Amino acid sequence: MGEFDLIAKYFSRSSAREDVLLDVGDDAAVVHVPPDKRLVAAVDTIVEGVHFLPGAAAADVGYRALAVNLSDMAAMGAMPAWMTLSLSLPRADEAWLAGFATGLYDLADKYAVALVGGDTVRGPLAVTVQILGLVEADGWLTRSHAQIGDTVFVSGLPGEAAGGLAVLQQSLPQSADAQRLIQRFLRPEPRVALGRALRMLANATIDVSDGVISDLQHICEQSDCGAHIDMEVFPVSSALRACFDASKCEQMALNGGDDYELVFTVPPERLLAVEAAIAGGVRCTPIGRIVAGNGVQCFRGGQRLALAPRGYDHFS
Numbered sequence: 001m002g003e004f005d006l007i008a009k010y011f012s013r014s015s016a017r018e019d020v021l022l023d024v025g026d027d028a029a030v031v032h033v034p035p036d037k038r039l040v041a042a043v044d045t046i047v048e049g050v051h052f053l054p055g056a057a058a059a060d061v062g063y064r065a066l067a068v069n070l071s072d073m074a075a076m077g078a079m080p081a082w083m084t085l086s087l088s089l090p091r092a093d094e095a096w097l098a099g100f101a102t103g104l105y106d107l108a109d110k111y112a113v114a115l116v117g118g119d120t121v122r123g124p125l126a127v128t129v130q131i132l133g134l135v136e137a138d139g140w141l142t143r144s145h146a147q148i149g150d151t152v153f154v155s156g157l158p159g160e161a162a163g164g165l166a167v168l169q170q171s172l173p174q175s176a177d178a179q180r181l182i183q184r185f186l187r188p189e190p191r192v193a194l195g196r197a198l199r200m201l202a203n204a205t206i207d208v209s210d211g212v213i214s215d216l217q218h219i220c221e222q223s224d225c226g227a228h229i230d231m232e233v234f235p236v237s238s239a240l241r242a243c244f245d246a247s248k249c250e251q252m253a254l255n256g257g258d259d260y261e262l263v264f265t266v267p268p269e270r271l272l273a274v275e276a277a278i279a280g281g282v283r284c285t286p287i288g289r290i291v292a293g294n295g296v297q298c299f300r301g302g303q304r305l306a307l308a309p310r311g312y313d314h315f316s
Helices: 003-010 058-076 094-110 160-170 176-186 192-198 212-223 238-243 246-255 268-278
Strands: 020-022 037-047 079-089 114-122 126-136 151-155 204-207 226-230 262-266 284-291 295-300
Touching: 003 094, 003 114, 020 114, 037 058, 058 079, 058 094, 058 126, 058 176, 058 192, 058 204, 079 094, 079 192, 094 114, 151 268, 160 176, 160 238, 160 246, 176 238, 192 262, 192 268, 204 212, 212 226, 212 246, 212 262, 212 284, 212 295, 238 246, 262 268
Parallel strands: 079 114, 226 295
Antiparallel strands: 037 126, 079 126, 151 262, 151 284, 204 262, 226 284
């Protein structure tokens, strides 16, 4: 297949969104942004051998490429709307492309995200998605407004994706718990609805792509504060406990990336409002508090633990 045949067959389809004025097939896309909204933009690249294992199912790669971007929208309290796609492919493999498009569109349709443009090149397998979304003009979430006294929350069960990757890399037995961990790695669930619920309630928010400690550290740096984590209340997955020893579970929960959960801080006067807003949705656990100083410290039984951020860094 030629480049334009590939685009026409797998990535050209009419959008159901009325705000898409011009999409795939021209030099650029044109979309309508309502006057009472603000445009939110993010971009992520996933690379074979770095973000997904060689030989990973194409549908999982397509799903993941969009999921990591939707998680950025969630962390901003934004509603995703449009995306562009850049594909670097070693060859035009139609079976792979069909699977990739299926996984991509499965998630795109769930969140009403329209593909409005992109590019294809020949090269090592890598996928770049740029996501564009909308947020109300009266406010959006950032990393930079945590306040001393805020309660720190984390959504879901961080560390499960790291556990799933370890199961795959180490070829561990495929128990039901191991399968859950693998699914959490292959198909992370972006917390878009949670981000929307927190938009006017949380002081600071970040998505967990590199590990809870590392990503909470970013909040501390940009908010000029510190954070204390209470390990006695930190949630650790029962599936993790079934597959790994206690020390490994704790390490994965604190430093494992790829969960795409949300870490957020809430002032005391809004705690009841947050509890009401998230009731019936994804599990959210208070794990600590924002304090004066800098850096993230972990405690158990009042004793500080010798733990440091060890989240993923491409160039460390």
